[in-house]
Amino acid sequence: MDNYQLKKLTTALIGFKRGLIMLFSLIILSGNLSAQDIKVSGVVRDVQTKELLPGVTVTVKGGGQTVRTDGNGRYEINASAQATLVFSSIGYVGQELAVNGRSSINVSLDSDIQSLETVVVQVGYGNLKQKEVTSAVAHVDTSQFRQSGSRNALDLIQGKVPGLQVTRTSGSNPNSSPSVQLRGVVTVTGSASPLYVIDGIPGGNMDLLQQDDILSIDVLKDGSGAAIYGSSANAGVILVTTKKGKPGAASFDYNNYVRKEYVQRKPNVLTAQEFRDKIASGELSSSRADRGYSTDFYDMMINHDNLSHNHNFAMSGGTNNTNYRASVNYRNLEGIGLENGRQEFGARLNMNQRGFNDRLNVQLNLVNNFNNANLLGGGAWESELFKNPTFSNFNDDGSYYFDLQSTNEYARLMQETSFRKQQTTSADFKADLDIIAGLKGTVFGSYQRNSWNDSQYAPQDSETSIENTDYPGGAWAAKSDFLSQAYAFEPTLQYDRLFAEKHNFTVIGGYSYRYYKEEGMSASNRGFINDLFHEDNLGQGTALIDGRAGMGSFKNDNKLIAFFGRVNYAFNGKYMLQAVIRREGSSRFGTNNKWGNFPAVSAGWNVSEEEFMQNVNFVNYLKLRVGYGETGNSGFSNNASRVTLGGGGRYLYPDEAYRETYGPNRNPNPNLRWESKREYNLGLDFTLFDQKLNGNLDVFQRKTVDLLDTYTTPQPPFIQSNIYTNVGTISSKGIELGLSYKAIDKKDFSWSVDLVGSTTKNTLDSYSNDIYTLDYKEFGSIGGAGALGNAIVTYEGERVGEFWGKRFAGFTEDGKWLFYNRNGEAVRNDQINNSRNRELTDLAPIGNAVPKYLLSINNSFTYKRFDFRVFMRGKFDYDILNTMALSYGNKVWQGNLLQDAFTKYAEIDDTYMYSDYYIESGSHWKIDEVTIGYTFKLPATYFRNLRVYFTGQNLATITGYSGNDPDFIQDTGLGPGIDSRGAYPSTRSFLIGVNFGF
């Protein structure tokens, strides 16, 4: 934020402060004790553990004093003798007790995290009890998280939320993030990432989250819930709540794990000896050289000594008025590749202070994460798998072997460096003020900062330096900086009121100001005369003097401003209605469409509360939800609507010097606006069979209109040949099911099963309007040699992820490809019509890359102090293009080959071809995690708990797919289902962890 904006913000804040002061005066005047009140006191315990519970809220029903229990579970409150006290605490079933003149009331609360009655769900700018929710919200808490060590918080909920795809295309690479997609593809060129909200910080940085600091994750899946986040919500909203301070005795928690990974499912290539034998036998042509070495290049890239560990130490405590939680985290994640790691130190502090007669509650969170990453390794798997194995990384004298045709990747890892030093910080401040009974004002502000400094160096004897033509033997160095800053200021006013004991209203209104800015610079230089400086004295390279050094910088920002409101109305706890409106503008929108409206409405009916359900005994709880909501996507480039000037190359000025020329490089689109999604959701929440089975079922239909893409413009009158504009429509519909079944629930033994499943159909409905037309879009570059183009063609009105290609018809006697033409005749490739015109083409739809069904099942057992968990995940009914077989199951390649080239694919004596021959089913079922834990019985009262657990991850995959691990193949976006020729190795990992509380 520059000075000008800071000033504006300050002005706004001063205005707000004045309002607050007036409100304070009102409260102080009204906050008097009623004369007939008596003093009631007592303690609150946990029913099972008998532990005293701190931080339990005790209120006088119908308005009056609110207090919290202290560190010893004790409370004291003033109430009338006829009053009813309400005891509530997160994670416990609330209780109401009449005072009946008593001055001492002790209470035991039943903890039941899973109960719909008590689970509190974040819905954005507030929370609701699960029972009150009318939109599709998924809630995942700590106990359900995956336990195999997360790199990113999203790893914790993979397979835990129906309809949410979390895909790790880079496997366990510690320097990668998963791709996330909720309910299908919603955009073609816009941002496809969900909005992450961490403790209220919109656009929160997931790098700031350590798994042991997270309390729960809520996912706003449908438009009726997500509309409160307006133009950032098309791809869904993921709300993360971290653990907070609680009043009471000091508590300390130490959690750790140690993890070791092993390569599994390594592509099956020839050994050097097999390679040699095949040349000798003539199976491989003698054009291949035998250098006489035997090298497993792939294996040389593996970090066999990898060991990752994570440590989190947290403490919390305090009084009713002042409490905190602080944690420090250290983790060292070592990838399966050499020089591929990440070391992080982080700290998180939560402070809570109450004041003003308990009317003011201020919360402060400070989070910091320092990351030192080694970015050098983790790639080049393809080249190392398929190099001629009779070559070596070394010359006979022990020096590295270099040639111009390939890169010695092992030498690169040993000689070069590439580091990132990153700091990520967030600070947020939230002040809640109970203004008058039921009316609460909140001011929320946050600041996030992410910066890194990258440095790279290739010494004089590295291959890149030696083979450089401009400065042979001169070292190369580069540095770059990045800084992003995100500000949010979101004041809200909330009013809760129960009228006539039946009509419960919660109204919230607010303003949101979000500002994001990023900037960076980079410089590189070459031709250093020795290796003394590395990247520490960039100016010394010769290339700078010759005008061939690289330098660049950038800076951009954007702003989102919104006014929003939400009304929740509940009648008698039976009928609920929610309406949401957000009016939001973005600096990115064109001048004619600066502001958009995002309304939503949803309703819920707690059917089980009805009289007629009282005799239906197998139903404990049943709620029907229906919702409609509109959201937007403002995630596209800055200045996309405006004409910017671009350099057109240097030209001759009158003084005979050549200087840059500038002209418009974009057509203006003052109508440019958000992509807009409209979504219907129908849901059912239920608990059946004596609380044994509970679950939810959602059916949705969503349509995103005004999709953004680049279209060809008529010239004249436009200067440029294309425009970024809102044209197309994409839609999806699907069914999502979450089930939780307590099969056995005995004192010493329990078994429960959780099932999460979904199916989605995603269609690109249209890509044209009156002015701009496109019949189809191509996606999914096949890559590799042979310029095979794109594998996926999505025609208007067709499903996303459709493979269009040739249909294999066999081989000729001499091993040449034959394909079917549109008349069903087997013809040679040169007779195939490759047109995209469906009336002419010989190509056909040959598969679909979008998994039709996603399913995961978790089995949890406890036996006495043992706990045991088996988590399985799978994707079903979809296809993958086996590009590895396409390229390396074909003897055309001169380097190493898959074993399959001599068995399954032995017949081929022809060039690379894309056809259904290489399309395989990707369906698979994976035993993702098995965890066994033991909780010790601790003698001393100082120790709260000690659990040791052991997890095995990625233990087995049942699949017919013959390429790489199908779990790691992209299944999100518009170009899914293309296997990688050099996938990051799939690993099986084993982990030992300790949870220790005292």
Added chain:
Amino acid sequence: MLAFASCTDLTENAYDQMLTDDFYNNRNEVLSAVLRPYTHANAWVTPSGQDGWWRPAELSGDQLAWPTKGRHGEDGGKWKRLHYHTWTVDEGGLNNAWRLMYWGMGLCNDPIENLEARESADMGISDEEKAAFIAELKLLRAFHYLKLMDLFGNIPIVTQVGIPAQPETRPRAEVFNFIESEILENVNQAPVLSRGMMGRMSQAGAYAMLVELYLNAEVWTGTPRWDDCIAAANKLINSEAGGQNGTMELDPNIIDQFKNTNDLSKEVIMSIAYDYTTANFQPSWPGEFFHFKQREIYGGARNGNNGIVLIPGVYTTYSDQDLRKSEWLLEGTQYNFATGAVVTGSEEYNERPLVFVDNIRRNSVNETSSTMSDGEENSGVRFNKYKLGNQLVGHDGTPIDLNYNNNDWNIYRLTWIYFAKAEAIIRQNGGTANQEAVDLINTCRKRAFAEADWAANAYTPATLTLDELLAERGREFIFEGFRRNDLIRFGKFTSESWWDHQASQATRSLFPIPQQQIDMNPNLQQNPGYN
């Protein structure tokens, strides 16, 4: 209220981008916008390797072609369709030419609008400079329309960015009138040609456009304008519109206009300026003409796609005494510049000498068929008119050329004006040359012959027939982009046959309005013969 307004302020910042509103604040910014269409014109007016104006203007004629050579050069049949005049209404290359030229036209409209909307003082220039810049841009815009009209005939006229949304086709005569009036209205406000105006549109360029316009007026409007043509030509011949190096006059030889120091030429009227040495801006035509291993022949860094060659027989239209034959064309065995060794081929003549031959057939397999499909890597005589110079020391001791790769590409040169004036005189004279016309042509032609050979090669009023004038134009202006235009004016473009080309239909003298554009703008009308 102030606080409230700032709470809803969604102004977008630019930072590392430039916006028109923040621009035009000083002379260099103004110049950078005024000069933008010239770097763009590199793409369409020169043989840049893109489908612009140059390719259809030359490859549909009787001098140059891009035949398929072995496994190279088929390129979806686009070269054949140009040669055979069988281009389609949705021909990608023609749509690209349209796009590039109208894009360039838009790059003129934009600074015209912006200059007109601003006070001179705010831009750090004088009122005279502002008027001169606007005049230059309007003339340059007229140049775009002239070349668009040359290819497509009936085209929309747009003088504002984005307005109207769907401009209508205007008949060719109206386009002609628009271009003429734009030139006449602006020529006097534009600067005369000087060294400071090198590579740009000036009064000299404006008169050259008028010469071209009037020379073709009979074809383009039905009304001949020979007197106007002669009058405009005289402005240049008499050096009344300036010169890029003092008085405008013909260069004394056939080299100075094309060499890598041709910024010193006195006859260049308008060019696209290149400077590799200081600006890293190099001519883009080697891609079109050079063999895959041309750098060995020239001792340079640049190779090409082994594309455009002379149609068989064109080479022999030059007499052996004609210096243009040896100087501007490359034929025969090729030698390595640095070593003197024979250069070998990389395709059919891999490991065998590379000999450029005046025929297009598969000699390596003893085939005698000669069509657009029958080329091989050494087929056809090659371009050698502009010479980049050498980066290496030659085997004969030639030192490194410090001006390597700096050649400007001529759009108009005075020789062409001489020829136009002569033609106007002859046509005005009923198709018969008089001495004045003969003198104009002979003044130019004389430079291409040794003193001793000249007498036998000089024209007389009897020998300089219109057919001979066309042939001489071909020899003089080969590669310069005018061949299609000449053939049309001489009535031969669609009626004659040459080499692998058969006579086409009269309507093929205009290219079709690209169907891709009609699909987006229903107010465009297709040219006759294409529906």
